[in-house]
Each structure stands twice: as structure tokens, then as C-alpha cells.
Amino acid sequence: MGRRSMRVFSLFCGIAVVSLLRVSVMGQAPAADQGPVAEQVFKNITVLRGLPVDQFMGTMGFYASATGLNCTDCHTSESGGDWAKYADDTPLKQQARRMQVMMQTLNKTNFGGRQVVTCYTCHRGISRPLVMPSLDALYGEPPPDEPGDPFVQAQGQPSADQVLDKYIAAIGGAQRIAGITSLVAKGTYIGFDDADKVPIELYARAPGQRAFIVHGSLGNTTTTFDGRAGWIQAPPTDKPVPLYQITGQELEGVKFEAELMFPARLKQSLTNLRVGLPLYLGEREVQPVQGNTSGGGTVTMNFDTETGLLARLVRYGESPVGRLVTRVDYDDYRDVNGVKMPFRWTVRWLSGRSTYDMSSIQANVAVDAARFAKPQ
Numbered sequence: 611m612g613r614r615s616m617r618v619f620s621l622f623c624g625i626a627v628v629s630l631l632r633v634s635v636m637g638q639a640p641a642a643d644q645g646p647v648a649e650q651v652f653k654n655i656t657v658l659r660g661l662p663v664d665q666f667m668g669t670m671g672f673y674a675s676a677t678g679l680n681c682t683d684c685h686t687s688e689s690g691g692d693w694a695k696y697a698d699d700t701p702l703k704q705q706a707r708r709m710q711v712m713m714q715t716l717n718k719t720n721f722g723g724r725q726v727v728t729c730y731t732c733h734r735g736i737s738r739p740l741v742m743p744s745l746d747a748l749y750g751e752p753p754p755d756e757p758g759d760p761f762v763q764a765q766g767q768p769s770a771d772q773v774l775d776k777y778i779a780a781i782g783g784a785q786r787i788a789g790i791t792s793l794v795a796k797g798t799y800i801g802f803d804d805a806d807k808v809p810i811e812l813y814a815r816a817p818g819q820r821a822f823i824v825h826g827s828l829g830n831t832t833t834t835f836d837g838r839a840g841w842i843q844a845p846p847t848d849k850p851v852p853l854y855q856i857t858g859q860e861l862e863g864v865k866f867e868a869e870l871m872f873p874a875r876l877k878q879s880l881t882n883l884r885v886g887l888p889l890y891l892g893e894r895e896v897q898p899v900q901g902n903t904s905g906g907g908t909v910t911m912n913f914d915t916e917t918g919l920l921a922r923l924v925r926y927g928e929s930p931v932g933r934l935v936t937r938v939d940y941d942d943y944r945d946v947n948g949v950k951m952p953f954r955w956t957v958r959w960l961s962g963r964s965t966y967d968m969s970s971i972q973a974n975v976a977v978d979a980a981r982f983a984k985p986q
């Protein structure tokens with residue numbers, strides 16, 4: 611995504627970028643427990659109807675990253691300080707609606723309804739798609755592969771069980787891992803283009819509950835997952851609606867990330883596990899292991915072939931505009947009760963990037979169940 615759009619967006623949204631828009635997915639009509647849909651919450655929705663609010667905001671991140679346009683390019687410049695102004699129409703917003711309809715028609719009439727053409731297919735991060743092939747691109751360095759696309763088990767590669775067993779052994783072994791039942795961590799958080807790092811607290815409980823509290827300058831942003839449902843609450847200036855529910859395949863991705871903190875049952879967390887060909891993340895050779903979440907989301911774990919440690923997680927869910935992808939890079943592994951854990955993780959998604967740096971992680975400290983409940 612163009613830096614420009616990120617900058618304006620994060621200026622407006624400040625710390626809420628932490629996860630407000632780390633949202634996504636859909637495909638089906640939302641279940642009754644997914645909260646209100648976009649047209650019930652927003653004023654002027656004509657084409658993206660039937661989407662839970664988090665997924666609707668995910669599509670906005672996709673629009674911005676696919677076209678290289680800022681939120682306030684398609685919306686009015688006044689919307690940069692007032693969520694109500696996002697309802698006003700502009701020529702670019704109206705064109706985007708026509709494009710959404712055109713794209714759906716293209717997929718339906720030419721590709722049997724499969725979502726193969728997205729905004730990104732034509733736009734590639736710029737508002738006016740190129741008409742002519744670029745000679746510089748033709749003779750320049752090819753862009754790096756985007757890991758995370760679906761693959762099948764590659765021939766001659768180890769089985770998923772072998773790669774995952776190597777990982778479990780590399781971080782300390784099944785027994786030590788099973789001995790950790792809760793985590794309490796402190797550290798700092800910084801969003802894309804934020805001026806300052808701010809404090810963050812993390813709480814987690816096995817097998818898969820997790821809560822983050824980011825203490826931003828505008829107030830706290832709290833993201834919780836209680837094992838079944840997830841929520842995001844951000845300061846009033848940062849959110850179009852008071853409290854988001856995390857839904858669909860994004861929720862399953864969040865569930866997986868929470869379970870990954872206690873990886874004793876890692877093999878059971880995904881289905882249809884397969885191993886792809888090794889690839890390079892920079893200098894580092896990794897082996898990708900891919901699986902599916904219960905609702906069909908795709909998760910790819912990339913393990914360092916030398917150390918066996920998890921280097922990168924890529925997960926996405928489907929949405930009416932395309933795959934809404936989230937990538938987490940793990941670094942700075944240190945020992946906690948005999949288990950190696952990453953103290954730094956960098957999260958990138960279509961509407962922002964955040965870096966979490968932990969200064970302390972304590973294991974087996976009592977954590978109140980209320981920490982993971984829906985924020986009040």
C-alpha cells in the first residue's frame with residue numbers, strides 16, 4: 611500500500627489503527643451473533659450491504675490499499691475528523707461503487723462467480739491503472755513472492771507433522787509447553803507513523819484466550835478474545851461505532867493466534883495441513899506449513915529451516931472485495947520457563963502496521979477470566 615494513504619489514515623485514527631481495521635472477511639450472511647451489519651450502523655450504504663461492521667471496515671482497507679487512495683481521497687477531507695462525514699458522497703466514492711458492481715459482474719459472467727478479479731487485479735496500488743506494460747518493471751528486479759497463497763503438499767518435502775514436531779522441539783518440547791497455562795506480558799506498541807511508542811499489556815490463558823490493552827494518548831484500545839467471541843473497543847474519536855465484534859474468518863484467525871501462544875495442541879488447531887516448497891524471507895530460508903480454519907480461512911506458518919522457529923504467520927479470510935490478509939513476523943525469541951517465545955512481533959494488514967515489543971513475559975501468573983470478556 612502507498613505510504614501516503616497509510617500516513618493520512620493513521621493520523622486520523624491514531625492508535626485505533628492497532629486493530630480497529632484488522633478486520634475482514636465474509637462470504638455468507640452474518641450469523642445472528644455477529645452484531646449489526648453495515649447498513650444498520652452507517653447512513654449511506656448501497657452496494658456493500660449485509661456485512662458485519664468489522665468486515666465492512668476491512669473492505670475499506672482493501673479499497674485504500676488496492677487503489678493507493680487515502681480514506682479522505684474517496685471521502686471528503688472533513689471526514690478526517692468526523693466519522694459522520696464518511697456518509698457524504700464524492701465522485702470517487704461513486705466511482706468506487708460502480709467499480710464494485712463491475713467487478714462482481716466480471717467475476718460472475720466470466721469466471722463462474724469465483725473471486726478472481728479484485729480491485730487489486732487492475733489497480734496494483736494506484737488509482738489509475740496502467741494501460742501500458744512498464745519497461746522498467748520488465749527489466750527490473752521481480753517483486754518478492756507474496757507468501758500465503760493456497761498450495762498443496764509439495765512432493766519430496768517433509769510432512770506437516772515433521773515440521774511442527776521440529777518446531778515444538780525447537781521451542782522447548784511438548785512437556786515444557788504444556789506446563790505453561792497463562793502469560794502476562796508488558797511492553798510497548800507503535801503503529802505505522804505513530805510518533806511515540808505507548809505501553810501495552812497482554813494477558814493470555816491456555817488453551818486460547820487473549821487480551822491486549824494499548825494505552826494510547828487518546829485513551830485505551832482493548833482487544834479481547836474469550837475463546838469463542840472477540841471484541842475491539844477503541845477511544846470515541848477513533849471508531850465509527852462504539853464497540854466492534856470480530857466476526858467470520860477474521861475471528862477464526864484471531865482464535866488461531868491466541869492458541870498459538872500455547873502450542874501444545876497446534877496440530878489440532880487447523881485442518882488439511884500441508885507443506886510447501888521452502889522459500890526465502892530476506893536471507894532466511896523458511897518452510898511453509900498451511901492449513902485451514904473451521905470456516906475456511908487460510909493460515910500459513912513459515913518455519914525457519916535452520917532453527918525450526920516460527921518466523922512468519924500469514925492468514926486471510928475472504929471478503930466481497932478480495933482476500934483480507936494479515937501477516938505477523940516473530941522475532942527476538944527468548945526463554946520463558948524453558949520455552950522459547952518471541953518478544954517482538956510485527957503485524958501488517960491492509961490498513962496499517964504495528965510493532966509489539968515485550969519487555970517482560972511472565973508465565974503461570976493468575977489471570978482473571980474477566981480480562982477476556984467483552985469490554986464494558
Ligand code: HEC
Pocket residue numbers: 619651652653654655656657658659670671673674677679680681682684685694696697698702703704706707850961
Ligand atoms: C476507493 C474509494 C474508497 C476508499 C479509499 C475508502 N472508502 Fe470508505 N466508502 C467508499 C464507498 C464506495 C462507500 C459506500 C459503500 C456502499 O455504498 O455500499 C464507503 C463508505 C464508508 C463508510 C460508511 C459511511 C456511512 O455512514 O455511510 C465509512 C465509515 C468508510 N467508508 C470509512 C472508510 C475508511 C476509514 C477508509 C480508509 C481506510 C475508507 N473508507 C476508504 C469508498 C472508499
Ligand code: HEC
Pocket residue numbers: 673677702703705706709710711713727728729730731732733737738739931
Ligand atoms: C477491470 C479492471 C478494474 C477493476 C477490477 C477495478 N477498477 Fe477501478 N478503475 C479501472 C480503470 C481502467 C480506471 C480508470 C478509468 C479512467 O481513466 O477513466 C479506474 C478508476 C477507478 C477510480 C477513479 C480513480 C481516479 O483517480 O479517478 C476509482 C476510485 C476506482 N477505480 C476504484 C476501484 C475499486 C474500489 C475497485 C474494486 C471494487 C476497482 N476500482 C476495480 C479499472 C478497474
